[in-house]
Amino acid sequence: xSKDNRFIALKKTPxxxxxxxxxxxxxxxxxxxxxxxxxxxxxxxxxxxARNGTSVMDLTPMCKxxxxxxxxxxxxxxxxxxxxxxxxxxxxxxxxxCNEDGKVIDDGTIFKHSSEHFMLCCAVKILNxxxxxxxxxxxxxxxxxDTIAALSIQGPTSCSTLKNFGADSLENMKPFEMKEYNINGxxxxxxxxxxTGDLGYELWTDPQNAETMWDSVMEAGxxxxxxxxxxxxxxxxxxxxxxxxxxxxxxxxxxxxxPVRMRSPYEIGMxxxxxxxKKNYFVGKNALKKEKQSGTTERCLxxxxxxxxxxxxxxxxxxxxxxxxxIVTAALWSPTLKKNIALASLKRPYGIKIKDNxxxxxxxxxxxEYRKIWARCKIVKRQFYSPERRNNVPAxxxx
Amino acid sequence: MDIICVISNxxxxxxxxxxxxxxxxAGHNGxxxxxxxxxAGLDVLVLEKNEWIxxxxxxxxxxxxxxxxxxxxxxxxxxxxxxxxLELYKYGLQVIPYEGSATMMRNGDYYAHYHDHDMTIKxxxxxxxxxAEAYERxxxxxxxxxxxxxxxxxxxxxxxxxxxxxxxxxxxxxxKYFAAKDELGGLGExxxxxxxxxxxMSIRDYLDEYFESDxxxxxxxxxxxxxxxxxxxxxxxxxxxxxxxxxxxxxxxGSWGYSRGGMGSxxxxxxxxxxxxxxxxxxxxxxxNVIVKNGKAIGVATTNGDEYYxxxxxxxxxxxxxxxxITEEKSLPSDFVQKVxxxxxxxxxxxxxIALDGLPxxxxxxxxxxxxxxxxxxxxxxxxxxxxxxxxxxxxxxxxPYVDMCIPSKSDPTMASPGKHYMSVxxxxxxxxxxxxxxxxxxxxxxxxxxxxxxxxxxxNFKDLINHYEVRTPLDLHNEVGLTEGNIFQGELTMDQLMFxxxxxxxxxxxxxxxxxxxxxSSTHPGGGVMGAPGANAARELLLDMNIPQxxxxx
Numbered sequence: 011x012s013k014d015n016r017f018i019a020l021k022k023t024p025x026x027x028x029x030x031x032x033x034x035x036x037x038x039x040x041x042x043x044x045x046x047x048x049x050x051x052x053x054x055x056x057x058x059x060a061r062n063g064t065s066v067m068d069l070t071p072m073c074k075x076x077x078x079x080x081x082x083x084x085x086x087x088x089x090x091x092x093x094x095x096x097x098x099x100x101x102x103x104x105x106x107x108c109n110e111d112g113k114v115i116d117d118g119t120i121f122k123h124s125s126e127h128f129m130l131c132c133a134v135k136i137l138n139x140x141x142x143x144x145x146x147x148x149x150x151x152x153x154x155x156d157t158i159a160a161l162s163i164q165g166p167t168s169c170s171t172l173k174n175f176g177a178d179s180l181e182n183m184k185p186f187e188m189k190e191y192n193i194n195g196x197x198x199x200x201x202x203x204x205x206t207g208d209l210g211y212e213l214w215t216d217p218q219n220a221e222t223m224w225d226s227v228m229e230a231g232x233x234x235x236x237x238x239x240x241x242x243x244x245x246x247x248x249x250x251x252x253x254x255x256x257x258x259x260x261x262x263x264x265x266x267x268x269p270v271r272m273r274s275p276y277e278i279g280m281x282x283x284x285x286x287x288k289k290n291y292f293v294g295k296n297a298l299k300k301e302k303q304s305g306t307t308e309r310c311l312x313x314x315x316x317x318x319x320x321x322x323x324x325x326x327x328x329x330x331x332x333x334x335x336x337i338v339t340a341a342l343w344s345p346t347l348k349k350n351i352a353l354a355s356l357k358r359p360y361g362i363k364i365k366d367n368x369x370x371x372x373x374x375x376x377x378x379e380y381r382k383i384w385a386r387c388k389i390v391k392r393q394f395y396s397p398e399r400r401n402n403v404p405a406x407x408x409x
Numbered sequence: 410m411d412i413i414c415v416i417s418n419x420x421x422x423x424x425x426x427x428x429x430x431x432x433x434x435a436g437h438n439g440x441x442x443x444x445x446x447x448x449a450g451l452d453v454l455v456l457e458k459n460e461w462i463x464x465x466x467x468x469x470x471x472x473x474x475x476x477x478x479x480x481x482x483x484x485x486x487x488x489x490x491x492x493x494x495l496e497l498y499k500y501g502l503q504v505i506p507y508e509g510s511a512t513m514m515r516n517g518d519y520y521a522h523y524h525d526h527d528m529t530i531k532x533x534x535x536x537x538x539x540x541a542e543a544y545e546r547x548x549x550x551x552x553x554x555x556x557x558x559x560x561x562x563x564x565x566x567x568x569x570x571x572x573x574x575x576x577x578x579x580x581x582x583x584x585k586y587f588a589a590k591d592e593l594g595g596l597g598e599x600x601x602x603x604x605x606x607x608x609x610m611s612i613r614d615y616l617d618e619y620f621e622s623d624x625x626x627x628x629x630x631x632x633x634x635x636x637x638x639x640x641x642x643x644x645x646x647x648x649x650x651x652x653x654x655x656x657x658x659x660x661x662x663g664s665w666g667y668s669r670g671g672m673g674s675x676x677x678x679x680x681x682x683x684x685x686x687x688x689x690x691x692x693x694x695x696x697x698n699v700i701v702k703n704g705k706a707i708g709v710a711t712t713n714g715d716e717y718y719x720x721x722x723x724x725x726x727x728x729x730x731x732x733x734x735i736t737e738e739k740s741l742p743s744d745f746v747q748k749v750x751x752x753x754x755x756x757x758x759x760x761x762x763i764a765l766d767g768l769p770x771x772x773x774x775x776x777x778x779x780x781x782x783x784x785x786x787x788x789x790x791x792x793x794x795x796x797x798x799x800x801x802x803x804x805x806x807x808x809x810p811y812v813d814m815c816i817p818s819k820s821d822p823t824m825a826s827p828g829k830h831y832m833s834v835x836x837x838x839x840x841x842x843x844x845x846x847x848x849x850x851x852x853x854x855x856x857x858x859x860x861x862x863x864x865x866x867x868x869x870n871f872k873d874l875i876n877h878y879e880v881r882t883p884l885d886l887h888n889e890v891g892l893t894e895g896n897i898f899q900g901e902l903t904m905d906q907l908m909f910x911x912x913x914x915x916x917x918x919x920x921x922x923x924x925x926x927x928x929x930x931s932s933t934h935p936g937g938g939v940m941g942a943p944g945a946n947a948a949r950e951l952l953l954d955m956n957i958p959q960x961x962x963x964x
Contacts, residue, residue, distance in 0.1 A: 035525070051779070052524045054506055054659065062505050062669060063822055167822050233827035235820060317962070319489065319660065345659040346503055348492040395498075408822050 020045040023070040024159040024220030032238045039241045042135075042155075044071035049240040054345065056243035060164045060206045061346055063235025064171045066227060067244060069160035069212060070220075073118075075130045075140060079149035083125040084290070089143055090120070091275060091298070093288035097122050102186045102201050106280050112297030113263035113272035114280065115139060116256050119203060121188060129154070129214075133256040139264065143293060159220035163227060164210030164247075167234035169405035172200065172211055174230035180211070181404035194226060202405075205244060207251020209399045209406060234408060249342045249351065252313060252392035254278055259311060259339040259353055274301055277355075279311040279392055309336070312361040313392035316350040317385040319343055320374040327354050327387065330367040335360040338370060344394065350385075351394050365389040428454045430951070431709055431719040433696045433735070434891065434930070436464025437487075439725030440679035440690075441944030442929040442951075444495050447688035449948075449957050454688065454717065456709065458695035458891065462680055464725070465890050465897070466939050468673025472877035475764035475831050476824045478671040478817065479879065480890055481897070482760075482833040483507075483784075485656030485665040486938040487675065488562065491945055494961040500681030503669040505820050506658045508782030512628045513773035513867045514789055520624045521780025524664070532780070537622040547619045547629075553600070554607055555655045555662050562655070562935045562942045563963060565950055566909040566917040583908075608904055612646040613791045623790040630791055631784075634837055635813060636897040636937070638755035640798030641791045645903045652902050652938060665783065667817045671824060675939065699724075699926065701740040706926035709735075721925050721951055725944070726891060727899040728752055728912035728932035736923070745922050748913035752932070753906060756841030756883030756895030757801060761834040761860055763878040768816070768830055769871040784815045787867055797838055804844030806856050810863060811837040830874075836860055841883040841894040848884045856880060898937030899930050908934055919947040920954075927951050 021044045023029070029047055037048040046068050049056060059065040077086065087094045090105040097103055099122055106117040118132030130140075140151045163172060172180050176193035177200055183189060188201035196219040204210030215223055228236060248255065256262050260273040275284050275298065286299050301307055316322050321343050327336040336356035344351050352370070354361075360368065365388075372383040399406045430446050432439045435457035447453045461467060465480035484504050492502065509523040520536055522529045533541040567579030596604070607615065612633035616626045630641045633650035640646065658664040668674045680690055694715070699722060700708040708718035724731040732741060732749045774781040788794050788811045797807035813835040818824040824831040843852060857880035865871050883895025892899060900906055909917045912932040919927050929947030931937035945963050952959050 034528075054661065055508060055524055058505055061503060062820070170827070235822050343660060347496075347498050348489045348659075408827060 023068050024217035025068045025070065025161070025224050027221060028224040029068055029238065037240075041241065042071040042073060046071060047238070047240040049242045050238045053240065053242040053246070056237060056239045057246045057345060059235060059237035059239055060208055060210075060243065060247050062166065063237065064163060064165045064168045064231045065206070065237060065239035065243070066224075066231075067162040067164070067239040069162045070158075071155070072160060073132050073135055074154045074158050074160075075137065076152045076154045077128040077130060077140070077149055078126060078152075079147070080126055081147040082128050082149050083122075085144060085147040085149045086120060086128055086130075087288075087290055088147070088292055089140070091284040091292055091294065093285035094120070095289060099124050100188050102188055102203050104186075104283070106275055106283050108275065108294030108298065109263050110294055110297060111263070111272070112274050112294040112301055114260060114275055114278060115263050117254065117280070121199075121201065134262050134265065136264070157217065158214050159217040159223070160215075161213045161223065161227065162204055162210065162239075163213060164204045164206040164208055164239070166209055166399055166406055167231070167236075167408045168210050170408045171227065171231035171234050171236060173407070174234075175227050176230075181407055183405070184403050185401055194222065196222070198223065205251070205253055206247035207253065207393070207396055207400060208247070209402070245340070246342055246345075249340050249353065250344050250346060250395040252353070252394055254280070254311065254353070255340070259355070273309065274298065274307060276301060276307040277309040277311065308358060309355055310358055310361045311339070311353060311355050311392065313390045313394060314338070314352040314354050314368075314370070315388040315390045316352060316370055316372075317387075318372075318383060319350055320372050320383055320385075321350060322352045322370040322372045322385065325352070325370040325372050327356060327360075328369045328371060329360065329364070330369070335368070346395055349394070352387075353392060354387075361389055426716060427718045428452045429719060430454070430721045430723060431456060431717050432723045432725060432929070433709060433731075434458075434464060434725030435462045435676065435680070435690050435692070436725050436930070437466040437676050437679060437939055437941055438929050438931060438944035438947075439464070439723070440676055440683060441491055441495070441941040442723055442725070442948040443688055444679055444682045444686065445945055445948035445961075445963075446951065447683050447686035448495070448961075449952050449959060451955075451957070452687065453683065454719070455683070455690040456694040456696055456711065456717065457690060457692045459889070460692050462690055462692055463673050463676035465886070465892060466672040466676045468671030471762070471879055472764045474826055474829065475877070476671050477762035477764075477831060477879060478668075478673070478833055479762055479881070480760070480886065481672045481939050482815065482817070482835065483665045484668045484672065484675065484939060485653075485658060485663075486940040487656070488941050488945065488963065489657070489659075490563075490961070490963040491941040494963050495679060495682040497675070497678040497682065500678035500685075501670065502674050502678035504658055504666040505669055506661070506664055506666045507784070508779035508820065510628070510784040510786075511774050511778070511780035512624060512786040512788065513771060514624065514787075517773055519773040519780065520628050521774070521778065522628070523779055528779075533625060536624055537620070540620045540622050540625045543619040544625070550603070551651065551654055552662055554604060554651050557596070557604060558651065558655050561908070562940070563946065565919065565946055566911070566934050568915060568918060569909055570915060607651065608648050609644055610647040611642050611644050612650055613641045613795075615647040615650075616791070627788050627790050627794065628786065630794060631786055631788070631811060631813060634794060634798070634811060635835065636758055636837075637902060638753075638757040638801070638838075638896075639901075639903070641794045648904065648907075649902050652936065656938070656940070667821050669821050669823060671817070672939065696735050699736045699923070701737065701923060704740065705924040721927065721955070723927045723929050723947060723951065725930045727754060727893050727896075727930050728928065729754055729893045730891060731928055731930070732921075741922050745913065745916070752912055753901040753903065754893045754896040754899065754932075755901060756887065756892075757838045758895065758897055759806065759836040759839035759856065759860075759883065760881040761836070761857060761878055762881070763832040763834065764825070764876040765816075765830040765832055765874040766876050767828060767874050768819070769832075769868045769874055771868050773867060782819055784813050786812060786814070787863070788812075801838035801840050804840050804842055806839045806843075806859065807837070810839075810860065812860070812863070813837070814864065834860060834864065839883055841887065848882055853880050853882055853885075856882065899932040900936070902936050907936065911936065919943075919950040
């Protein structure tokens with residue numbers, strides 16, 4: 011008996027035959043309409059692969075858009091807050107984009123093949139937004155989520171793994187560069203990018219190559235501590251790296267039911283990506299300029315180093331007078347730092363001018379009861395962990 | 410004129426060689442103490458006799474291309490608060506969790522535990538349905554004991570013979586933690602009896618109360634005999650198991666892991682922290698004696714003929730070396746010296762470090778089974794283990810030894826080139842005082858060959874893969890590392906020398922009969938296992954005496 015595809019709510023990725031074979035726990039997660047492993051064996055060991063060996067994650071469900079046309083470069087520069095007018099071919103840039111009110115729609119990465127050909131990767135679906143913004147530009151925008159299979163290969167031995175896989179002289183690739191390879195007879199785009207804050211790469215190819223590519227990468231890393239890596243472990247590494255997650259650390263402007271939940275880049279620590287001085291106009295520029303000039307930014311996103319070892323999941327943050335000043339958006343006992351860390355959205359001036367006497371109220375579950383812990387927090391850099399090897403060129407090799 | 414010149418030269422020399430604190434021995438406890446003190450603003454110098462730093466937490470390349478964790482080989486007990494306070498990650502420390510552990514059986518089968526609890530239960534069920542359920546109860550009970558002991562590790566034991574307010578309150582505090590109010594919401598009378606039984610029982614008796622199958626018991630009992638001169642039937646061995654269980658890897662209590670780059674990464678990171686805070690370590694500087702003046706320790710003299718002066722001296726050597734070797738007996742109270750002489754510090758373990766050209770086959774463990782990813786053993790019953798202990802009592806190495814062997818390079822890509830492997834084999838029991846004339850090179854090699862034969866019985870291609878190996882007897886640990894008699898805990902972990910009795914009654918607070926002299930080795934509370942707690946505790950007491958405020962996660 012075969013199922014009618016129309017009645018299947020969650021799609022399988024082109025790697026499904028491999029990810030399901032590797033899964034020992036049969037725990038799955040709905041990512042953007044696809045089913046992907048929450049964990050394969052144990053989250054701790056998968057996390058360790060990304061900090062010790064090579065981790066392999068099925069990245070296919072990431073929203074991917076192809077932007078082509080004679081105005082493609084101009085259009086991208088108009089769409090995002092960052093000045094991309096000087097962006098080189100075969101490079102990648104981290105970006106955010108806003109609506110006209112200067113509220114963040116999403117963050118993502120933009121891949122530039124040429125001034126007439128880009129690929130945009132992001133967390134939430136935005137085809138409508140991209141098309142609406144494209145009026146007047148000679149561009150065509152295509153959702154290629156289903157037609158590009160992607161793997162994220164991260165960790166200290168990832169460069170060696172991919173060299174074994176066939177990516178010659180990959181060690182010379184700089185962070186945020188990309189290159190088209192032909193390996194085992196098919197094309198694969200490799201970019202030095204990732205969401206773990208470690209040395210790592212992302213592989214992009216036609217779905218028909220997916221299974222062979224998975225097998226070859228696994229084989230290439232077999233002596234380099236390679237391991238498939240699920241969504242739980244990704245959450246751990248991204249918190250350590252201080253990367254934000256749309257609809258976790260802030261609500262996407264297009265998704266916010268309550269208008270007060272929308273956030274400007276300055277409120278989520280992304281002010282560094284807003285280039286008010288850039289030559290050309292970009293969406294949201296006037297509103298952001300006004301916010302910057304009038305100093306009306308209401309919130310901030312900070313890193314917290316919290317006393318004790320109980321993660322502050324969802325904790326309310328207080329000042330010494332026990333007034334509510336914000337909330338933890340992501341929390342973790344960091345296995346590498348041996349620190350109790352968190353990202354928190356605070357009401358200014360807390361986190362900016364007032365950094366002392368900040369506390370988290372942690373509800374720690376203990377056998378069907380909670381222990382309430384009042385823990386002191388230190389405001390720290392959001393990028394908790396950034397090892398040297400992340401940016402080393404040539405990249406570290408294990409031979 | 411000449412005399413003035415000489416005096417001024419002496420002063421100049423003393424100023425150059427004068428520090429706030431001198432730590433004797435660059436093991437992990439010495440470096441922990443030194444780092445905490447340097448962080449508190451003191452000028453700290455660590456003197457190390459060997460040319461390498463790290464004591465028994467060391468990684469050395471004795472054969473090109475292979476790194477060995479020459480002595481200690483796995484990491485779990487190192488307190489996370491210490492890693493956090495000293496920011497050891499910044500200086501390269503990363504702990505890689507074990508994937509599992511397995512005991513191989515002569516009938517070709519195996520018994521395994523895994524990082525994933527559900528897989529462990531499934532695995533025990535293959536051997537005994539009853540044991541699989543009992544394992545849940547056993548885990549709960551042992552975890553309860555771990556939670557009781559956890560806060561005690563960081564405490565300075567109160568002196569029960571003293572009437573000082575600090576000690577009276579300390580005793581109450583100790584009792585409070587014993588009742589585990591904070592962690593467990595208070596224990597009842599029954600649980601306190603359980604605790605006392607746990608501390609005094611043999612591991613055999615303890616496990617018999619839970620399990621029926623020999624292999625389950627043998628697999629679990631290993632932790633109770635590692636490093637100790639007790640057998641599985643000796644009272645007190647259950648506590649040794651607890652001592653090995655009370656560590657954690659990121660909240661997973663009882664878990665073990667590898668230090669990435671070998672155990673030397675721990676002491677390398679600590680040295681990094683120490684230097685970042687202005688401290689220094691001088692290798693090749695063996696302390697010959699502590700310089701004592703009017704009952705006060707004022708400095709040390711090295712075998713090189715140098716003298717170093719300091720306000721405080723901290724010894725990371727075991728209590729016997731500290732007071733019987735480098736401190737003149739006449740400067741110490743005679744009853745103290747007698748107690749130190751009576752301190753039990755018996756060597757019972759040996760080790761092989763092996764450079765392998767490839768991964769050996771262990772046909773008992775199916776290929777790719779994560780059970781083979783951590784510690785592997787081949788002792789199938791408690792009786793076999795006790796038999797191994799019987800050999801030790803006669804001054805012989807065990808004919809059928811208990812081994813704790815692991816291949817760190819299976820998880821750690823930095824120990825050897827891809828495809829090559831480093832294997833660590835810890836052997837219980839091996840005597841310090843070998844019968845019939847003691848250790849010599851020939852006997853040492855014979856011991857090494859014996860162990861290789863024992864392993865070969867479970868791995869047909871093992872011998873062919875050996876490129877190089879290092880044999881470590883208790884005598885080697887005694888001579889080279891400085892662990893008296895080769896005892897890995899710097900003193901037996903028995904009730905008579907734990908907590909306020911460690912190292913000796915009346916001196917459990919890291920201070921010594923000599924003013925300005927402290928001890929921070931594993932001979933002090935809470936003992937060995939690369940925990941760092943003795944070092945951190947000693948630093949706290951010293952800083953307290955100097956009225957230097959302390960802050961951090963540990964204190």
